[in-house]
Amino acid sequence: MTQTSFRSGCPINLGLEVFGDKWTLLVIRDIMFAGKRHFREFLASDEGISSNILADRLAMLVSAGILTRAEDPGHKLKAIYSLTQKGIDLLPIIAQISRWSRAYMPVDPALAATGEARDRAGPGAIEAQMEALRAIHLSGDA
Amino acid sequence: MTQTSFRSGCPINLGLEVFGDKWTLLVIRDIMFAGKRHFREFLASDEGISSNILADRLAMLVSAGILTRAEDPGHKLKAIYSLTQKGIDLLPIIAQISRWSRAYMPVDPALAATGEARDRAGPGAIEAQMEALRAIHLSGDA
């Protein structure tokens, strides 16, 4: 069966079936805002993801079409992960989560700074950041 | 210890620690868009949440200050769940998830209709919907 049998066709549910867990969006955050591209970079996140979970999530994100995996030319062991447009389009979701947490959760001021700057810069800032990510990750090299 | 010891102070992470699972936002969706207020209404969702998970999530959402629980006057066994402002402010996140899924996932057209209408209505539609939820859930009765 090539049918993946979702719990329902509701848009909210379908999104949650892809990234509705405690780790997936952190990987996306790291590649988006910290510029991480390699396994061991993701592994060194503040939250301390373990390697088996990371391997699982990276494989899932690749198979979901949110990331692509390529070999580093000239360094055969290095894998380079890149965002697809589908992945870049997760940025508005992440930006909204950031806004909500900055309003209601005890965020670290240093880590909240980039989100605050984005909000201060107005609605075009997200589009600009997505365009920047497109330039880095799409159609070409890193 | 009243300190809940989060994995990190990153806004994205803090949000995920609250609603980063496959069920929590579905409960919020149901109270926001389907007008559900009672345990057995949530239980009857399309995705088939089981009662122990639902009970756990409702209690967590109440203790997180996203929902409040009140007794139905005149029906002592009935509990009424209401959104707080903190809960209503999750709407922009849910709306963005909806947008992403409608772009990339095989959504049910009927279930996608409300999100499409919201997008067509422009940026003020979310604010309007939040105001409507405020009128229903805040400072007063249902």
Place this chain on the structure above:
DNA sequence: ACAAGTGATTGCTTTTTGCAAGCATAAGCG
């Protein structure tokens, strides 16, 4: 009195996560 409805709880199996260690290969360096 009785059946149906209320928000859960309990017991149990299956799945997922978390953690530490290890693995096979490849670069880097003398």
Place this chain on the structure above:
DNA sequence: CGCTTATGCTTGCAAAAAGCAATCACTTGT
């Protein structure tokens, strides 16, 4: 060459969470 380090994972096992079906104490409605 021979050693250390770096690379992206994999494995084994314990703990936590999810999933499922049955049940509970109590209330309403008839």
